[in-house]
Amino acid sequence: MIIDFSDAAVTLIVVSLMTGLTRAIPYLLFGGKKEIPETVVYLGNMLPASIMIILVVYCLRNIDFSAFPFGLAEFLSVALVIVVQYLKKNSLLSIILGTACYMLLIRTIF
Incomplete structure (x- = not known):
């Protein structure tokens, strides 16, 4: 074309x-x-967390639990993101470290 x-x-x-x-x-x-209407305020408060949950489910949907490594790289990376977010309360740092952890795990160990 x-x-x-x-x-x-x-x-x-x-x-x-x-x-x-x-x-x-x-x-x-x-x-x-x-x-600002209450509905818009409510959506502004609820949508960011909802979108993040949808993105996590979307990213983890194709994990094969019947074959090695059984989703270990994904779950270790998600755990790291949760811990870093809880400790540092910095979304950008959590995303970068989680992504780096995942890429490192799939390129070296798994």
């Missing part, structure tokens, strides 16, 4: 406008002195 310049330009413009619109909608709806 060959894409010419005009198709690429139109696609880029549409994507840019949609990105800008989706980022502007909260300011248009809730900007200024307007009161």
